[in-house]
Amino acid sequence: MNLLQLFRASLHSPKKIAAFRLIPIGKVMQYIFSYILIMTIISFVLFTNGMSGQQTSMEGLLEYFEKIQWLLYPFAFVFLFVFNTLLIFVRVSIFAYVGILILSVRKRKGEYRHIWRTTLFASTVPMLLSIVAALLSWSNSYLQLAIYVITLVYLILATKYYPIKR
Secondary structure (H helix, E strand, O other): OOHHHHHHHHHHOHHHHHHHHHOOHHHHHHHHHHHHHHHHHHHHHHHHHHHHHHHOOOHHHHHHHHHHHHHHHHHHHHHHHHHHHHHHHHHHHHHHHHHHHHHHHOOEOOOHHHHHHHHHHHOHHHHHHHHHHHHOOOOOHHHHHHHHHHHHHHHHHHHOOOOEOO
16 A cells, blocks of 8 residues: 555544554554654744744844854754654554553453554544644644544544454
């Protein structure tokens, strides 16, 4: 399956999300890093727009930024990429541990690596909501809570299709 097919299936099919646990790790990494790249580009654009707005208000800073601009933007992009990678991997890993608990409560069998992949694909819709929230500059705790609840709901629905323990 290509990334677009994975994306479309992970939007609406918990059964396929559960089946994606068997996808090779290379394809999973392509999928997650495509999201990370999109989030980084959006963060970088917001950073550069924010910097230009702040530069005009501080006269001395404007001259300093003109001198180091060639150095500031590449480091900012790399920093944002690493930071977004860390945040997304930590979020998926935490929800994967929650998924292990869900599997044990539902008496289903699955390994951490399988539930991690399922969690990644279950967080497609919440990641899209995060992207929209970043673009519209929305940030509040209720939105973050809604994103976490949606991830949890997708994860619970997907674990229903894991094999039963004997």
